[in-house]
Amino acid sequence: MSLILNQIRKAYVTPTGAAQVILDIPAFSLDQGEQVALVGTSGSGKTTLLNVAAGITTPDSGTVTVGGVEITRMLEPVRDRFRSERIGYVFQTFNLLGAFTALENVLLGMSFSSQPANRHLAIELLGRVGLGDRLHYRPSQLSVGQQQRVSVARALAKTPRLLLADEPTANVDGPNQQAILELMQTTCRENNVTLLLVTHTSEVASQFSRVERLASFNQAATSTSTPYSMGVN
Numbered sequence: 001m002s003l004i005l006n007q008i009r010k011a012y013v014t015p016t017g018a019a020q021v022i023l024d025i026p027a028f029s030l031d032q033g034e035q036v037a038l039v040g041t042s043g044s045g046k047t048t049l050l051n052v053a054a055g056i057t058t059p060d061s062g063t064v065t066v067g068g069v070e071i072t073r074m075l076e077p078v079r080d081r082f083r084s085e086r087i088g089y090v091f092q093t094f095n096l097l098g099a100f101t102a103l104e105n106v107l108l109g110m111s112f113s114s115q116p117a118n119r120h121l122a123i124e125l126l127g128r129v130g131l132g133d134r135l136h137y138r139p140s141q142l143s144v145g146q147q148q149r150v151s152v153a154r155a156l157a158k159t160p161r162l163l164l165a166d167e168p169t170a171n172v173d174g175p176n177q178q179a180i181l182e183l184m185q186t187t188c189r190e191n192n193v194t195l196l197l198v199t200h201t202s203e204v205a206s207q208f209s210r211v212e213r214l215a216s217f218n219q220a221a222t223s224t225s226t227p228y229s230m231g232v233n
């Protein structure tokens with residue numbers, strides 16, 4: 001599915017009560033099947049952009065169109081279902097369910113998608129991220145890097161049409177970083193899945209033919225001191 005952000009503005013209220021514009025993006029888009037690395041300084045709004053693209057965060061104005069469908073027009077429950085069925089998301093904080101094992105987390109992710117839960121695929125993906133011997137461990141029994149790999153397996157297992165990944169290799173060692181990246185890129189290429197991946201690592205970014213620096217298309221980077229009323233164009 002293609003991803004099109006048009007005239008997106010998003011501001012947050014700071015602890016002093018002022019509004020701070022985080023995103024002011026006239027246009028940003030990915031074609032179906034395209035793979036893009038998104039880079040930018042800490043706090044510049046990369047996660048906010050992914051959350052807006054996923055329909056988790058509602059922009060103050062502008063439109064998000066995913067696979068030709070304008071998700072910003074959807075009611076929240078409809079958008080939640082659309083995301084569950086078609087968008088994979090490797091969260092920076094993983095968002096694994098603590099009461100469930102690695103395998104159950106992946107199966108649960110699948111059960112929210114339009115695909116039937118496929119235990120064989122779940123086990124295969126956990127094996128491919130190097131966790132074949134950790135299937136029945138709960139998140140608290142896994143290292144941070146292992147939890148991150150469960151999160152990658154969960155996002156891929158639902159065979160999404162758009163995959164958003166927030167620094168998916170930030171907590172793993174070099175060989176695992178390469179294996180995870182290759183798995184994500186290959187799976188996306190084979191299934192024509194659009195991939196938008198946030199990274200801080202030039203080594204990771206260099207493996208993408210298209211690398212976008214948030215500051216180059218986000219006007220908020222230079223206009224955060226401009227007065228701004230929330231929700232007003």
Ligand SMILES: Nc1ncnc2c1ncn2[C@@H]1O[C@H](COP(=O)(O)OP(=O)(O)OP(=O)(O)O)[C@@H](O)[C@H]1O
Binds near residue numbers: 014047
């Ligand atoms: N709920 C919120 N309320 C207020 N401010 C927020 C909120 N969420 C994020 N921010 C602010 O928005 C800015 C962008 O945050 P975001 O998490 O998108 O950055 P990032 O580029 O992903 O950073 P990092 O690389 O450190 O993960 C930050 O300055 C942060 O303080």
